[in-house]
Amino acid sequence: MSSNDLLKLFVAMNKIFITTLMVCGLLSSTFTNAQKFAKVDANPVDITYFVKGKVPKPLVKVVYGRPVKNQEKVFGEQVPYDEIWRTGANEATEVKFYSDILFGSKLVKAGTYVLHTIPGEKEWTIILNSNTDTWGAFFYDDSKDVVRFKVPAKQAKQIDVFSIGFKKSFNNSFMVLAWDSTRINIPLEEGNEILARI
């Protein structure tokens, strides 16, 4: 092979190299241009409203992730006792009060809060925290607590999907956290009702 041939080979190799680089560059740019969207979550977000009578606006709104039972027992296994729980899945559970309210007999100003709980065998700790738009309970900061109180754990029929609902019995309203055979009833009272009592 003459030095001329070597030079030709070198030029040809370079051309191939540059073309490969260009193709790679093009490919990667189409990759970065194609926008990724989140897949539909296996533990989807759901919204539940508490509306009293036919009033146009709700009193309470809850936005929460709904995990599915995947172990023999939810509380004490899938969700450990005595540890802070995001009370749902993924993004921290968000509670919005449209007016001042008594939540577990504590006065809470209208606004948006994150709901955390500490599940226990006999009783749960319920926490409202003002540090909103967080993921899970990983960013929990107790200095941002708005209220903290305990509620007894009750039993009812087994359900697979974590659910938050509202119920009225006699003159009392409750926010109900429900999963597996556990039910946590958090008493609620509207601002108007508080005024009526004074």
Next chain:
Amino acid sequence: MKRIYIIAVFILALGLSEKLMAQDFKDLDTSPHDIVYFRTNKISPPTIKVLYGRPKKNGREIFGEVIPYGKIWKVGANEATEVVFYQDVIFGDAEVKAGTYVLYAIPQENEWILILSSNTDVWETSDYQKKYDVARATAKVSKAEFLEAFSIGFKDKGKHVNMVLAWDTTRITAPIKIVL
């Protein structure tokens, strides 16, 4: 005979009260809600949040058929789509104050109209009332790869952020400027 009747009524009443006491919770939605945030970086507080229902295509012709052109659409499924701006923004040509809004759209073949409404916590497209309009923006229509579930995402463009509505092979892009 009378005694049997009374017992029967008693048992029936017991059964009924049992029914009333047992609280029903709704099943998981087939078009579940989802939350998407826009943050300027991973650790900063969010700038924009969208809470929206995610219907699926299920082999249907979406735009122009299931969702007709030229009519208001609530951009998702179930509860109307909610947008939270944590800072003032410019949406279309209008300055929009930080706050919570409902997002509506008027799909069209070549460009869409997006509408922000201040009448929040609504469900039906028929809840839309023009008097609550806060801003309107036109949005570009383009094509991309197929998506089964309706999706909303953000794309950081440096000086502004694109909010992208994506379903099937359709993409709707609306620029949002953050007012600093």
